Amino acid sequence: xxxxxxxxxxxxxxxxxxxxxxxxxxxxxxxxxxxxxxxxxxxxxxxxxxxxxxxxxxxxxxxxxxxxxxxxxxxxxxxxxxxxxxxxxxxxxxxxxxxxxxxxxxxxxxxxxxxxxxxxxxxxxxxxxxxxxxxxxxxxxxxxxxxxxxxxxxxxxxxxxxxxxxxxxxxxxxxxxxxxxxxxxxxxxxxxxxxxxxxxxxxxxxxxxxxxxxxxxxxxxxxxxxxxxxxxxxxxxxxxxxxxxxxxxxxxxxxxxxxxxxxxxxxxxxxxxxxxxxxxxxxxxxxxxxxxxxxxxxxxxxxxxxxxxxxxxxxxxxxxxxxxxxxxxxxxxxxxxxxxxxxxxxxxxxxxxxxxxxxxxxxxxxxxxxxxxxxxxxxxxxxxxxxxxxxxxxxxxxxxxxxxxxxxxxxxxxxxxxxxxxxxxxxxxxxxxxxxxxxxxxxxxxxxxxxxxxxxxxxxxxxxxxxxxxxxxxxxxxxxxxxxxxxxx
Numbered sequence: 396x397x398x399x400x401x402x403x404x405x406x407x408x409x410x411x412x413x414x415x416x417x418x419x420x421x422x423x424x425x426x427x428x429x430x431x432x433x434x435x436x437x438x439x440x441x442x443x444x445x446x447x448x449x450x451x452x453x454x455x456x457x458x459x460x461x462x463x464x465x466x467x468x469x470x471x472x473x474x475x476x477x478x479x480x481x482x483x484x485x486x487x488x489x490x491x492x493x494x495x496x497x498x499x500x501x502x503x504x505x506x507x508x509x510x511x512x513x514x515x516x517x518x519x520x521x522x523x524x525x526x527x528x529x530x531x532x533x534x535x536x537x538x539x540x541x542x543x544x545x546x547x548x549x550x551x552x553x554x555x556x557x558x559x560x561x562x563x564x565x566x567x568x569x570x571x572x573x574x575x576x577x578x579x580x581x582x583x584x585x586x587x588x589x590x591x592x593x594x595x596x597x598x599x600x601x602x603x604x605x606x607x608x609x610x611x612x613x614x615x616x617x618x619x620x621x622x623x624x625x626x627x628x629x630x631x632x633x634x635x636x637x638x639x640x641x642x643x644x645x646x647x648x649x650x651x652x653x654x655x656x657x658x659x660x661x662x663x664x665x666x667x668x669x670x671x672x673x674x675x676x677x678x679x680x681x682x683x684x685x686x687x688x689x690x691x692x693x694x695x696x697x698x699x700x701x702x703x704x705x706x707x708x709x710x711x712x713x714x715x716x717x718x719x720x721x722x723x724x725x726x727x728x729x730x731x732x733x734x735x736x737x738x739x740x741x742x743x744x745x746x747x748x749x750x751x752x753x754x755x756x757x758x759x760x761x762x763x764x765x766x767x768x769x770x771x772x773x774x775x776x777x778x779x780x781x782x783x784x785x786x787x788x789x790x791x792x793x794x795x796x797x798x799x800x801x802x803x804x805x806x807x808x809x810x811x812x813x814x815x816x817x818x819x820x821x822x823x824x825x826x827x828x829x830x831x832x833x834x835x836x837x838x839x840x841x842x843x844x845x846x847x848x849x850x851x852x853x854x855x856x857x858x859x860x861x862x863x864x865x866x867x868x869x870x871x872x873x874x875x876x877x878x879x880x881x882x883x884x
Contacts, residue, residue: 607621673770722763728747
């Protein structure tokens with residue numbers, strides 16, 4: 396799909412969703428208040444149906460469309476499956492309805508009905524899901540996603556592309572064959588001849604796109620092949636032989652005539668995503684601190700009676716952009732002189748009996764909600780480390796310092812996959828890097844969901860610090876592949 400068609404379809408789809416959301420909200424207000432409750436004088440009913448703007452419906456629609464946009468529902472990528480679309484719409488409805496409901500209630504901007512709100516969440520999720528399924532079927536039927544591809548190259552890069560395109564049927568790519576100076580026996584698509592015959596194949600209008608996938612020693616062919624494609628008006632994609640170094644979403648920056656590929660950009664560079672993530676952090680941490688205040692009081696009394704010392708444990712950690720901040724925890728150990736260098740273990744003699752319970756169920760981590768509210772941390776992100784171990788691991792753990800490009804979190808992708816406490820540092824960093832490259836609202840919610848229902852109990856297998864350091868030293872010279880089979884999106 397070309398860029399102009401994609402922008403047009405995005406605008407049409409977003410506008411249609413906005414109109415549908417407004418209509419669904421008004422319909423839900425009428426059904427719940429006018430038909431079911433038979434209270435036409437209710438302010439939530441009167442203001443939506445009889446005001447000149449339908450303020451609540453318009454606000455709901457704006458927030459939900461913005462949320463759907465951030466969840467990439469308007470990307471018109473053919474590999475968004477039906478279940479994924481339905482999940483993103485449901486998540487968007489929960490986020491949008493929760494935020495706007497909280498704002499309206501807290502500031503008393505407008506009366507609203509909880510019944511209407513719950514009915515609206517279900518009805519809008521169903522309506523938008525059906526709309527997106529039907530629209531994607533229609534677009535696919537019209538041929539927007541289908542394309543016939545001619546592949547240039549026969550090396551490892553071309554092999555990897557051909558295999559990936561054949562394996563992922565959702566891409567709707569038909570590989571016509573490949574051109575290369577020599578035939579590759581491992582290739583899973585037809586061999587069509589030498590590269591010099593490219594112009595002959597492009598005379599046929601059946602080729603929608605040419606994919607160039609040469610190896611390092613074949614880069615001299617790129618300009619001649621591009622020239623032929625441009626002469627014939629063919630669309631071209633180039634896969635560099637070093638594409639395995641690219642993150643999931645590389646960014647291209649223009650500096651005069653130079654195009655630079657930013658290998659370590661992330662979603663936090665997107666202002667809309669950054670605002671949504673920070674707003675969510677503030678809202679959830681504030682509400683959680685309010686609801687958990689009775690528990691905080693009980694824990695404070697328990698800590699004070701468990702051993703002499705302060706209730707909170709304060710420790711310097713390395714956060715966003717390698718800046719130091721003070722992280723708060725409930726004190727679970729006796730006061731000692733090695734708190735800034737010692738590596739805690741499951742059978743740590745410094746722990747108090749009450750502290751063992753706190754650590755077992757991760758209750759000692761709850762004061763970090765203050766850090767989230769202050770902006771030192773986020774609800775979801777890589778776990779922060781003390782400066783002593785940051786200095787140690789940056790020399791021995793591959794890509795260790797990259798995690799400081801985002802705010803550290805109370806929980807993260809590594810933690811829900813079992814890498815917490817005194818576990819393999821390299822595997823933990825691999826998972827942290829994967830999270831940074833795939834950051835999204837839906838991924839954050841998924842991590843929080845799994846943390847809430849299964850991530851509080853601290854049952855990891857422990858290593859001693861010497862083993863951990865030895866393992867990281869052994870792995871530092873390689874570029875490891877993280878095992879993301881444990882719940883990869």
